[in-house]
Amino acid sequence: MRIDVVTIFPGYLAPLREALLGRAIEAGLVELGVHDLRDWTHDVHQAVDDSPYGGGPGMVMRPQVWGEALDAVLGEEPARLVVPTPAGRPFTQATAQAWAAEERLVFACGRYEGIDQRVVDAYADRGPVDEVSIGDYVLVGGEVAVLVMVEAVVRLLPGVLGNPVSAQEDSFSDGLLEGPAYTRPVSWRGLDVPDVLRSGNHAAIARWRRDRALERTAARRPDLLDALPPDALDRADRAF
Ligand SMILES: N#Cc1c(N)n[nH]c1-c1ccc2c(Cl)cn(Cc3cccnc3)c2c1
Numbered sequence: 001m002r003i004d005v006v007t008i009f010p011g012y013l014a015p016l017r018e019a020l021l022g023r024a025i026e027a028g029l030v031e032l033g034v035h036d037l038r039d040w041t042h043d044v045h046q047a048v049d050d051s052p053y054g055g056g057p058g059m060v061m062r063p064q065v066w067g068e069a070l071d072a073v074l075g076e077e078p079a080r081l082v083v084p085t086p087a088g089r090p091f092t093q094a095t096a097q098a099w100a101a102e103e104r105l106v107f108a109c110g111r112y113e114g115i116d117q118r119v120v121d122a123y124a125d126r127g128p129v130d131e132v133s134i135g136d137y138v139l140v141g142g143e144v145a146v147l148v149m150v151e152a153v154v155r156l157l158p159g160v161l162g163n164p165v166s167a168q169e170d171s172f173s174d175g176l177l178e179g180p181a182y183t184r185p186v187s188w189r190g191l192d193v194p195d196v197l198r199s200g201n202h203a204a205i206a207r208w209r210r211d212r213a214l215e216r217t218a219a220r221r222p223d224l225l226d227a228l229p230p231d232a233l234d235r236a237d238r239a240f
Contacts, residue, residue, distance in 0.1 A: 001102065001157060002031040004073050005146055006066075007109035008048055010034045012143035016150055024160045033073070040068040049112045058113035066119045070108065074126070079104035081129045082149065083120055084142035088133035091149055095132065099149075100156040107149070109142035175228045177221055179212030207236065214240050 005013050013034045017025060024030045038046040049059035070081070080102050099105060108115060123129050134145045155161055182193045196208045214237060217224050 001029075001100075001154070002033070002079075002104045003107070003150060003154075004033040004035065004079075004105070005107045005109060005150075006035045006037050006069050006073055007141075007143055007146075008037045008111060009109075009141070009143055010036050012109075013146065015147055020160065021151060021154055024154055024157065027159065029157055029159050030154055035069065035073055037065060037069050040065050040072065052113065056113075060113055061110050061115040061119075063116040063118045063122075066108065066115055067122065070106070070119070070123060074106055074123075077104060078127055079106045081106050081108065081123050081127060082146075083108045083110070083115065083129065083131045084133065084145035084149070085110070085114060085131050086133055086138055087114075088131040091132040091134045091145075091152075093152070095130075096149070096152040096156060099153045105150075105153070107142070107146045109146050111141040174213075175224055175232055176213040176217045177224070179209050179216055210237065211240050 005016075007013065016022075016032055016034075021030070025032050037048055041047060047062070048065050049061050052058070052060045074081070080099065082099075082105055084107070108119070120129055120131060132145075132149070134148045139145060182197060186193050186198070194208065196204050199205065214225075214233075
Protein backbone atom coordinates (compact mmCIF):
# COMPACT_ATOMS: atom_id res chain seq x y z
CA MET A 1 0.00 0.00 0.00
CA ARG A 2 1.10 3.55 -0.75
CA ILE A 3 -0.07 6.35 1.49
CA ASP A 4 0.35 10.03 0.69
CA VAL A 5 -0.52 12.87 3.05
CA VAL A 6 -0.80 16.55 2.06
CA THR A 7 -0.64 19.02 4.96
CA ILE A 8 0.71 22.45 5.97
CA PHE A 9 2.31 20.77 9.00
CA PRO A 10 4.41 17.85 7.67
CA GLY A 11 6.12 17.51 11.04
CA TYR A 12 2.78 16.51 12.60
CA LEU A 13 3.00 13.25 10.64
CA ALA A 14 6.49 12.32 11.89
CA PRO A 15 5.06 9.71 14.34
CA LEU A 16 4.07 7.63 11.32
CA ARG A 17 7.73 6.80 10.85
CA GLU A 18 8.16 5.55 14.42
CA ALA A 19 7.73 2.07 15.98
CA LEU A 20 5.37 -0.43 14.33
CA LEU A 21 4.44 1.82 11.40
CA GLY A 22 8.06 2.83 10.90
CA ARG A 23 9.07 -0.82 10.77
CA ALA A 24 6.30 -1.53 8.24
CA ILE A 25 7.69 1.24 6.04
CA GLU A 26 11.25 -0.04 6.41
CA ALA A 27 10.03 -3.56 5.55
CA GLY A 28 8.44 -2.22 2.38
CA LEU A 29 4.93 -3.18 3.49
CA VAL A 30 3.89 0.46 3.21
CA GLU A 31 5.22 3.42 1.25
CA LEU A 32 4.60 6.81 2.87
CA GLY A 33 4.87 10.23 1.26
CA VAL A 34 4.24 13.42 3.29
CA HIS A 35 3.88 16.60 1.25
CA ASP A 36 3.83 20.27 2.31
CA LEU A 37 0.80 21.99 0.76
CA ARG A 38 2.73 25.26 0.68
CA ASP A 39 5.03 23.75 -1.99
CA TRP A 40 2.16 24.45 -4.40
CA THR A 41 1.73 28.12 -3.50
CA HIS A 42 3.17 30.81 -5.79
CA ASP A 43 2.98 33.95 -3.69
CA VAL A 44 5.57 35.33 -1.32
CA HIS A 45 3.27 34.72 1.64
CA GLN A 46 2.56 31.12 0.58
CA ALA A 47 -1.12 31.80 1.28
CA VAL A 48 -3.30 28.71 1.61
CA ASP A 49 -6.44 30.29 3.07
CA ASP A 50 -8.88 33.12 2.46
CA SER A 51 -12.03 34.61 3.99
CA PRO A 52 -15.23 32.56 3.71
CA TYR A 53 -17.90 33.61 1.18
CA GLY A 54 -21.07 34.44 3.06
CA GLY A 55 -19.08 35.63 6.06
CA GLY A 56 -18.57 33.74 9.30
CA PRO A 57 -15.66 33.03 11.60
CA GLY A 58 -12.23 31.89 10.56
CA MET A 59 -10.73 31.18 7.16
CA VAL A 60 -11.28 28.57 4.45
CA MET A 61 -8.51 26.78 2.55
CA ARG A 62 -8.20 27.91 -1.07
CA PRO A 63 -9.19 25.41 -3.80
CA GLN A 64 -6.46 26.42 -6.26
CA VAL A 65 -3.57 25.37 -4.00
CA TRP A 66 -5.26 22.10 -3.09
CA GLY A 67 -6.03 21.42 -6.74
CA GLU A 68 -2.41 21.82 -7.80
CA ALA A 69 -1.18 19.74 -4.87
CA LEU A 70 -3.63 16.88 -5.33
CA ASP A 71 -3.15 16.82 -9.12
CA ALA A 72 0.58 16.42 -8.50
CA VAL A 73 0.32 13.89 -5.67
CA LEU A 74 -2.49 11.80 -7.16
CA GLY A 75 -0.99 11.80 -10.67
CA GLU A 76 -2.69 9.22 -12.93
CA GLU A 77 -2.58 6.36 -10.41
CA PRO A 78 -5.99 5.41 -8.97
CA ALA A 79 -6.32 6.19 -5.27
CA ARG A 80 -8.92 6.68 -2.58
CA LEU A 81 -8.89 10.35 -1.53
CA VAL A 82 -9.65 10.79 2.16
CA VAL A 83 -10.60 14.19 3.56
CA PRO A 84 -10.89 14.35 7.36
CA THR A 85 -13.62 16.75 8.52
CA PRO A 86 -15.77 17.13 11.64
CA ALA A 87 -18.72 16.85 9.25
CA GLY A 88 -17.60 13.48 7.88
CA ARG A 89 -19.07 10.00 8.03
CA PRO A 90 -17.78 8.07 11.06
CA PHE A 91 -14.43 6.33 10.59
CA THR A 92 -14.87 2.87 12.12
CA GLN A 93 -13.04 -0.45 12.27
CA ALA A 94 -15.10 -1.47 9.25
CA THR A 95 -13.75 1.56 7.38
CA ALA A 96 -10.20 0.60 8.34
CA GLN A 97 -10.77 -2.97 7.15
CA ALA A 98 -12.17 -1.75 3.83
CA TRP A 99 -9.34 0.71 3.25
CA ALA A 100 -6.73 -1.94 4.12
CA ALA A 101 -7.61 -3.53 0.77
CA GLU A 102 -6.79 -0.36 -1.18
CA GLU A 103 -3.61 0.01 -3.24
CA ARG A 104 -3.34 3.73 -2.50
CA LEU A 105 -4.71 6.20 0.01
CA VAL A 106 -4.22 9.97 -0.31
CA PHE A 107 -5.12 12.08 2.74
CA ALA A 108 -5.91 15.79 2.39
CA CYS A 109 -5.22 17.31 5.82
CA GLY A 110 -6.87 20.65 6.21
CA ARG A 111 -6.78 23.36 8.86
CA TYR A 112 -8.66 26.60 9.59
CA GLU A 113 -12.44 26.06 9.10
CA GLY A 114 -11.86 23.47 6.42
CA ILE A 115 -11.12 23.07 2.71
CA ASP A 116 -13.23 24.76 -0.01
CA GLN A 117 -15.95 22.19 -0.80
CA ARG A 118 -15.19 22.35 -4.52
CA VAL A 119 -11.99 20.39 -3.89
CA VAL A 120 -14.00 17.35 -2.76
CA ASP A 121 -16.55 17.92 -5.53
CA ALA A 122 -13.88 18.21 -8.25
CA TYR A 123 -12.12 14.99 -7.28
CA ALA A 124 -15.33 12.99 -6.88
CA ASP A 125 -15.29 12.60 -10.67
CA ARG A 126 -11.81 11.07 -10.63
CA GLY A 127 -12.21 8.38 -8.03
CA PRO A 128 -13.55 7.54 -4.56
CA VAL A 129 -13.52 10.46 -2.13
CA ASP A 130 -14.38 9.90 1.54
CA GLU A 131 -15.13 12.77 3.92
CA VAL A 132 -14.67 11.13 7.33
CA SER A 133 -14.56 12.00 11.02
CA ILE A 134 -12.75 10.05 13.72
CA GLY A 135 -15.22 11.03 16.44
CA ASP A 136 -17.72 13.45 17.92
CA TYR A 137 -15.29 16.05 19.22
CA VAL A 138 -13.56 18.95 17.48
CA LEU A 139 -9.86 19.03 16.60
CA VAL A 140 -7.87 21.93 15.14
CA GLY A 141 -7.10 20.20 11.87
CA GLY A 142 -6.98 16.90 10.03
CA GLU A 143 -3.47 15.75 10.95
CA VAL A 144 -4.31 13.95 14.21
CA ALA A 145 -7.21 12.25 12.45
CA VAL A 146 -4.83 11.01 9.74
CA LEU A 147 -2.45 9.61 12.37
CA VAL A 148 -5.37 7.67 13.86
CA MET A 149 -6.70 6.41 10.54
CA VAL A 150 -3.31 5.43 9.11
CA GLU A 151 -2.45 3.43 12.24
CA ALA A 152 -5.85 1.70 12.23
CA VAL A 153 -5.42 0.74 8.56
CA VAL A 154 -1.73 -0.17 8.44
CA ARG A 155 -1.92 -2.49 11.46
CA LEU A 156 -4.36 -4.62 9.43
CA LEU A 157 -1.95 -5.12 6.53
CA PRO A 158 -0.44 -8.61 6.24
CA GLY A 159 2.95 -8.84 7.93
CA VAL A 160 2.61 -5.67 10.01
CA LEU A 161 1.44 -7.16 13.29
CA GLY A 162 3.70 -9.85 14.75
CA ASN A 163 0.64 -11.86 15.73
CA PRO A 164 -2.01 -11.59 12.97
CA VAL A 165 -4.57 -13.21 15.28
CA SER A 166 -4.52 -9.98 17.30
CA ALA A 167 -6.23 -8.09 14.51
CA GLN A 168 -8.96 -10.70 14.35
CA GLU A 169 -9.52 -10.52 18.09
CA ASP A 170 -9.63 -6.75 18.36
CA SER A 171 -12.37 -4.89 20.04
CA PHE A 172 -14.98 -4.24 17.36
CA SER A 173 -13.73 -6.99 15.04
CA ASP A 174 -16.50 -9.27 16.38
CA GLY A 175 -18.75 -6.34 17.17
CA LEU A 176 -18.00 -6.39 20.89
CA LEU A 177 -15.54 -4.56 23.12
CA GLU A 178 -12.61 -6.61 24.34
CA GLY A 179 -12.84 -7.87 27.89
CA PRO A 180 -10.19 -7.36 30.59
CA ALA A 181 -6.64 -8.70 30.15
CA TYR A 182 -4.20 -9.88 32.84
CA THR A 183 -0.55 -10.89 33.13
CA ARG A 184 1.92 -11.72 35.93
CA PRO A 185 2.01 -11.45 38.89
CA VAL A 186 -0.97 -13.59 39.95
CA SER A 187 -1.59 -11.21 42.86
CA TRP A 188 -0.87 -7.49 42.76
CA ARG A 189 -1.83 -5.01 45.49
CA GLY A 190 -4.28 -7.56 46.86
CA LEU A 191 -5.93 -8.01 43.44
CA ASP A 192 -5.85 -11.50 41.96
CA VAL A 193 -6.02 -12.78 38.40
CA PRO A 194 -9.40 -14.57 37.86
CA ASP A 195 -8.86 -18.29 38.58
CA VAL A 196 -10.47 -19.41 35.32
CA LEU A 197 -7.63 -17.78 33.33
CA ARG A 198 -5.13 -20.03 35.13
CA SER A 199 -7.27 -23.17 34.90
CA GLY A 200 -6.02 -24.42 31.55
CA ASN A 201 -9.66 -25.11 30.65
CA HIS A 202 -9.75 -23.42 27.25
CA ALA A 203 -13.50 -23.77 26.79
CA ALA A 204 -14.15 -22.20 30.20
CA ILE A 205 -11.62 -19.44 29.43
CA ALA A 206 -13.28 -18.68 26.09
CA ARG A 207 -16.72 -18.57 27.75
CA TRP A 208 -15.46 -16.33 30.55
CA ARG A 209 -13.83 -13.93 28.05
CA ARG A 210 -16.99 -13.81 25.92
CA ASP A 211 -19.10 -13.09 29.00
CA ARG A 212 -16.78 -10.28 30.09
CA ALA A 213 -16.88 -8.81 26.56
CA LEU A 214 -20.69 -8.93 26.52
CA GLU A 215 -20.83 -7.44 30.01
CA ARG A 216 -18.45 -4.59 29.10
CA THR A 217 -20.18 -3.91 25.80
CA ALA A 218 -23.62 -3.81 27.44
CA ALA A 219 -22.33 -1.41 30.08
CA ARG A 220 -20.24 0.89 27.91
CA ARG A 221 -21.50 0.56 24.33
CA PRO A 222 -25.05 -0.84 24.25
CA ASP A 223 -25.29 0.62 20.75
CA LEU A 224 -22.83 -2.02 19.56
CA LEU A 225 -25.06 -4.79 20.94
CA ASP A 226 -28.07 -3.30 19.16
CA ALA A 227 -26.07 -3.23 15.90
CA LEU A 228 -25.10 -6.92 16.03
CA PRO A 229 -26.59 -9.12 13.30
CA PRO A 230 -29.36 -11.41 14.65
CA ASP A 231 -27.18 -14.54 14.49
CA ALA A 232 -24.20 -12.93 16.22
CA LEU A 233 -25.24 -14.02 19.72
CA ASP A 234 -25.60 -17.71 20.43
CA ARG A 235 -27.80 -19.29 23.09
CA ALA A 236 -25.01 -19.10 25.69
CA ASP A 237 -24.53 -15.42 24.91
CA ARG A 238 -28.23 -14.74 25.32
CA ALA A 239 -28.21 -16.59 28.62
CA PHE A 240 -25.60 -14.12 29.82
N1 LIG B 1 -11.66 13.86 11.37
C1 LIG B 1 -11.87 14.75 12.08
C2 LIG B 1 -12.12 15.77 13.02
C3 LIG B 1 -12.75 15.51 14.24
N2 LIG B 1 -13.23 14.30 14.68
N3 LIG B 1 -12.81 16.64 14.93
N4 LIG B 1 -12.25 17.63 14.18
C4 LIG B 1 -11.82 17.12 13.01
C5 LIG B 1 -11.24 17.97 11.96
C6 LIG B 1 -10.87 17.43 10.72
C7 LIG B 1 -10.44 18.27 9.72
C8 LIG B 1 -10.37 19.63 9.96
C9 LIG B 1 -10.05 20.74 9.15
CL1 LIG B 1 -9.70 20.64 7.49
C10 LIG B 1 -10.16 21.90 9.91
N5 LIG B 1 -10.55 21.52 11.15
C11 LIG B 1 -10.80 22.44 12.25
C12 LIG B 1 -12.28 22.70 12.36
C13 LIG B 1 -12.83 22.88 13.57
C14 LIG B 1 -14.18 23.13 13.69
C15 LIG B 1 -14.95 23.22 12.56
N6 LIG B 1 -14.41 23.02 11.38
C16 LIG B 1 -13.08 22.75 11.27
C17 LIG B 1 -10.69 20.16 11.20
C18 LIG B 1 -11.12 19.34 12.23
